[in-house]
Amino acid sequence: MSCILVYPKEVQQQDTYKVTEIKKGYYIGKNRGSKILIQTDLDLSFQDEVKVKHIEPIHTDDNFTLFSFAKYNENKNIRFKTNSVEIIHKSTSFKSRLYNYLKLKPNSSIVLSLYYGIHDESIDEIYTMLGYGYMSAYYIVLHVLKRKWDETRIRRILLVFSVLFGHFFVFTLAFTRFILYQLSTLLFTSKPNQMAFTILCFGMIYPNQVLSISFVCPLLLQLVSYFCTEHKWIVQKMVLLGLMFIYFKKVNLISLLFFNVFRKLYGLIFLFGFTVQDLIHLKLPDLTIHYAPRILFIVLFIIFYIQCLKHFKWKFLWICIVPFLEIYCNPFFQVYTLNIGQADCSVIVEPFHKSVVMIDCGQNLYRDNVERIIMPFLENKNIHAIDTLILTHDDFWC
Numbered sequence: 001m002s003c004i005l006v007y008p009k010e011v012q013q014q015d016t017y018k019v020t021e022i023k024k025g026y027y028i029g030k031n032r033g034s035k036i037l038i039q040t041d042l043d044l045s046f047q048d049e050v051k052v053k054h055i056e057p058i059h060t061d062d063n064f065t066l067f068s069f070a071k072y073n074e075n076k077n078i079r080f081k082t083n084s085v086e087i088i089h090k091s092t093s094f095k096s097r098l099y100n101y102l103k104l105k106p107n108s109s110i111v112l113s114l115y116y117g118i119h120d121e122s123i124d125e126i127y128t129m130l131g132y133g134y135m136s137a138y139y140i141v142l143h144v145l146k147r148k149w150d151e152t153r154i155r156r157i158l159l160v161f162s163v164l165f166g167h168f169f170v171f172t173l174a175f176t177r178f179i180l181y182q183l184s185t186l187l188f189t190s191k192p193n194q195m196a197f198t199i200l201c202f203g204m205i206y207p208n209q210v211l212s213i214s215f216v217c218p219l220l221l222q223l224v225s226y227f228c229t230e231h232k233w234i235v236q237k238m239v240l241l242g243l244m245f246i247y248f249k250k251v252n253l254i255s256l257l258f259f260n261v262f263r264k265l266y267g268l269i270f271l272f273g274f275t276v277q278d279l280i281h282l283k284l285p286d287l288t289i290h291y292a293p294r295i296l297f298i299v300l301f302i303i304f305y306i307q308c309l310k311h312f313k314w315k316f317l318w319i320c321i322v323p324f325l326e327i328y329c330n331p332f333f334q335v336y337t338l339n340i341g342q343a344d345c346s347v348i349v350e351p352f353h354k355s356v357v358m359i360d361c362g363q364n365l366y367r368d369n370v371e372r373i374i375m376p377f378l379e380n381k382n383i384h385a386i387d388t389l390i391l392t393h394d395d396f397w398c
Contacts, residue, residue: 016088019048021170022099024119028078037073037081046099047091053084075208095168107273114270117172124255126244127266129214131174136267138162138178155186173214177202191226195219213247220305227309235308238319242301245293245323249380253287291323292380327382328353338377340369347383355387 017029017036022045027038029050037058038050058070058081073079090096102111113120114133127133138158145154159182166175180201184194199219203210210216220239228235237256244251255262293301297319304316334349346359361374378384 016049016051019044019046019050019091022046022116022118026081035076035078037078038085039081039083040085042085042087044087045091045096047093047096048087049089049091050085051088052082053086055080055082057081075212077208098168110269111273114266114273116170117174123266124252124262125248126213126217126240126255127262129174130217131172131178131214132263133266133270134162134165134175135178136263137270138182138267140264140267140271152186155182159183159186173206173209173212174218176205177215177218195222195226213243217243223309228312231312234317235312238308238317239305242293242297242305242319245291246298246301249292250288250290253289254285289323290379290382290384292382293323294326296326296329297322323382336377336381338373340373345369345374347377347381349381349383356383356385357388357390358386359390360392361389 015031017031017038019027019038020030020035021028025039027040027044029036029038029052036052036055038044038052042050044050058073058079099116102108102115105111109120110122112118113123113128117128117131119125119128142151142154142158159179162175162179162182166179171179177198181194181198184197188194188197202215206212206215217240220243221236224232224235224239237259240256240259241251244256300319300322304319307313307316330349330353331351333351336347336349338345338347345361348357348359350356361370378386
């Protein structure tokens with residue numbers, strides 16, 4: 001079944017697509033199993049039908065270790081994009097009208113982020129990607145209702161409501177995983193069987209996404225909750241710290257320390273946010289640490305995690321000093337050349353991080369290469385200062 005689901009469907013030129021997903025800056029259209037990325041200034045909504053006039057492969061500058069938008073979409077079986085579309089039919093469905101209503105509310109950015117997974121800068125992306133708005137709201141409702149009614153019956157009702165919610169909003173990866181887990185609690189009584197059922201079903205539905213943080217993070221935290229018998233709070237924070245570094249190359253310490261508090265807060269906003277005319281600005285204070293893990297940190301993190309599930313020891317916290325020492329342990333001379341479009345940018349790093357030299361920086365009128373390519377690369381390589389900058393010719397500067 002996984003092989004059938006992964007097999008890419010053929011995308012046709014001059015075809016009609018229906019909008020099924022809305023992201024920040026683009027849309028996803030679907031037609032007979034094939035998907036296409038739509039980049040347009042048109043104001044589209046769910047289930048709008050558009051005619052695609054021209055398609056081209058999704059392409060981004062492939063720079064070593066940097067995020068590849070093309071590979072990200074390829075994992076979702078989306079290989080082509082278009083910026084030439086024509087609206088054929090504006091949907092009047094309930095799903096479309098609901099989205100247009102919420103989009104016009106004063107607090108729309110936060111509501112759309114929690115309801116549809118459309119990322120907004122005011123919310124740490126981990127809460128959006130992991131679907132903690134709905135999950136926290138679910139458990140708040142469950143905790144209140146089970147005081148008066150049978151818990152199994154409430155879970156059945158909430159499961160039906162969850163499926164309806166996904167139908168009228170969107171089935172994100174995190175939301176689908178959560179529904180599968182809630183279904184497993186009704187089918188099995190033992191925790192191992194529940195997790196096994198969730199892993200099996202998710203792997204069959206989304207075989208390309210089993211290593212996504214939307215699946216890995218909740219699973220690892222569930223295992224901590226089930227197996228870890230002491231210092232769960234510390235182990236949870238260490239797991240989150242490691243995953244944030246591995247997946248995002250950065251972590252906001254405020255979000256990390258108050259993870260449980262913000263998770264419940266977003267649950268309350270999920271329940272009542274659409275009724276509030278305006279919400280306070282939720283952007284967290286910027287206390288961010290950048291670190292791109294290498295193989296040493298990843299191996300130690302796996303060992304730390306397995307050992308903590310068996311028995312926690314304070315000496316395991318030595319893993320926290322690895323990010324501050326690892327960059328100074330590389331004995332090799334490193335030379336990197338970045339593809340910045342119209343030219344190259346070279347970065348030279350001496351052994352043991354003695355010095356960093358950059359040759360050219362390639363800024364231009366049409367794209368901020370420093371912000372989009374160079375700074376992410378330097379952060380990914382744990383380079384926080386440049387000792388020497390060499391400019392070989394006159395260049396454009398912002």
